[in-house]
Amino acid sequence: MTGHTKTGKVGLYFGSFNPIHLGHLIIANHMFIRADLDEVWIVVTPSSPFKLNTEMIAEQHRLQMVKLAVSENPSIFASDVEFNLDRPSYTVDTLSFLREKFPQIVFSVILGEDNYQNLHKWKNYSEIIDRHRLLIYPRRISSSPVAREDNIEHSKAVLYTKAPMIEISSTYIREAILNQQDVQYLLPDPVISYIGNNHLYE
Numbered sequence: 001m002t003g004h005t006k007t008g009k010v011g012l013y014f015g016s017f018n019p020i021h022l023g024h025l026i027i028a029n030h031m032f033i034r035a036d037l038d039e040v041w042i043v044v045t046p047s048s049p050f051k052l053n054t055e056m057i058a059e060q061h062r063l064q065m066v067k068l069a070v071s072e073n074p075s076i077f078a079s080d081v082e083f084n085l086d087r088p089s090y091t092v093d094t095l096s097f098l099r100e101k102f103p104q105i106v107f108s109v110i111l112g113e114d115n116y117q118n119l120h121k122w123k124n125y126s127e128i129i130d131r132h133r134l135l136i137y138p139r140r141i142s143s144s145p146v147a148r149e150d151n152i153e154h155s156k157a158v159l160y161t162k163a164p165m166i167e168i169s170s171t172y173i174r175e176a177i178l179n180q181q182d183v184q185y186l187l188p189d190p191v192i193s194y195i196g197n198n199h200l201y202e
Helices: 022-034 059-070 091-101 113-117 125-131 145-150 170-178 189-198
Strands: 008-015 039-044 076-079 105-112 133-137 158-160
Touching: 008 022, 008 091, 022 039, 022 059, 022 076, 022 105, 022 133, 039 059, 059 076, 059 189, 091 105, 091 125, 105 113, 113 133
Parallel strands: 008 039, 008 105, 039 076, 105 133, 133 158
Antiparallel strands: none
């Protein structure tokens, strides 16, 4: 599942979304509005090379929660593009697949500044920067903007946006659910219902 457009500019927001929360949605919507995008695709990653030892609920559950979270937004879509690709999922391989499948779409990658700081550790990271614009949103990390850009040679491909810093953690939400604590206002209501109906994170 992807968006509706076959041409134009699409921002790809990768993550495990375990579960998707309001902070994710605020970032996706902010990038759509501020980064001159036609659509944002929230790409649910079935497995990550950086989270091999982290337990995640089934990818279909995570995808369904994203679908529910964005169902009323005509410009933000859930994507399962990585579900049928080799695992673990590498962003550079997914981008190559998408460029071939949608040659008329210009893809950008939405990244938190913590991931941007570590981009040099990613598989073939220079190819990502050479071919795609990076849309960076702030996170609470200690490095200065200058130090972050020093890690990457092609900083002209990077757009920093003044997105709101939302201190919501999926880990915190999972622990709260496990401890039967209220997660209202952290998750969209349909996602809360889905988690409860399927007894997830208990």
